[in-house]
Amino acid sequence: MLTTSLTLLDLLREPGNPDAWDRFARLYAPLLLRWAELQGFQEADAQDLAQTVLIKLIRLLPGYQRHDGQTFRGWLFTICRNECHDYRTRRATRALPAADGLSGVADRSPGDDLDEIEYRRRLVRRALELVRSDFTPATWDAFNRFVLEGRPAADVARELGNTANAVYLARNRVLTRLRAEFAGLLD
Numbered sequence: 219m220l221t222t223s224l225t226l227l228d229l230l231r232e233p234g235n236p237d238a239w240d241r242f243a244r245l246y247a248p249l250l251l252r253w254a255e256l257q258g259f260q261e262a263d264a265q266d267l268a269q270t271v272l273i274k275l276i277r278l279l280p281g282y283q284r285h286d287g288q289t290f291r292g293w294l295f296t297i298c299r300n301e302c303h304d305y306r307t308r309r310a311t312r313a314l315p316a317a318d319g320l321s322g323v324a325d326r327s328p329g330d331d332l333d334e335i336e337y338r339r340r341l342v343r344r345a346l347e348l349v350r351s352d353f354t355p356a357t358w359d360a361f362n363r364f365v366l367e368g369r370p371a372a373d374v375a376r377e378l379g380n381t382a383n384a385v386y387l388a389r390n391r392v393l394t395r396l397r398a399e400f401a402g403l404l405d
Contacts (some may be wrong), residue, residue, distance in 0.1 A: 226400055227290075231280045242279075243272055245344050245400075249337075250298055257302040271301050291337060345400050352395060353388075356380075360388035 226245075229238035250271050254264035274297065284290065346366075350358055356378065363374040364385050371382040378385075 225398065227279070227282065233280075239276070241348055241399075242275075244348055245341065246294070247272065248344060249294075249340060252340075253295060253298045254302060257299065259302065259305075263305070267298075267301060267305050270305065271298050274301065341400075342396075345396055346392075349392070349395050349399060353392060357388045357391060360385045361392040365389050365392070 226238060226242060229235050230242060232238070247268050250268035251264050254267045255261070259267055275294075278297065282290075282293065284293075353361070360374055360378055360380065363369050363377070364371055371385040374380075374385045375382045
């Protein structure tokens with residue numbers, strides 16, 4: 219069993235922790251791409267922008283402090299939105315995306331296009347992909363069938379030749395790992 223690790227944000231504050239940065243990038247790059255696309259960027263520019271934001275975060279994340287009423291997602295979205303503006307300013311000679319669908323882009327907030335439920339689903343799905351390799355196939359299979367597919371523990375236990383308690387333990391191990399690894403990011 220893995221020991222409870224520091225949260226990912228705490229690991230990012232430590233200098234020279236490439237594994238934590240790799241995990242963070244794999245978790246958040248798809249979200250940054252989506253936000254850039256919602257700001258009107260085409261795929262190639264959205265990828266450039268996401269990379270620019272990730273590089274900027276190397277400097278900013280170690281000093282990140284959550285304030286009352288502020289979420290990590292909101293803070294990150296603000297950085298992304300500001301970088302979108304800066305990116306357009308730096309690339310002023312490039313053709314901008316077509317004007318249709320761009321009205322009100324500056325007024326958007328994370329909740330307008332990427333509502334809370336979609337945000338959580340995307341982030342949790344990505345987090346699950348990242349921690350899957352930390353578990354045995356049997357533990358993951360029990361967790362997947364019970365939690366993700368929503369099947370009764372007794373049915374899962376019977377199919378896997380286990381006890382219902384083993385299914386509950388699998389669920390607890392995976393969820394505990396997710397909470398420990400991504401605490402503060404799933405807010």
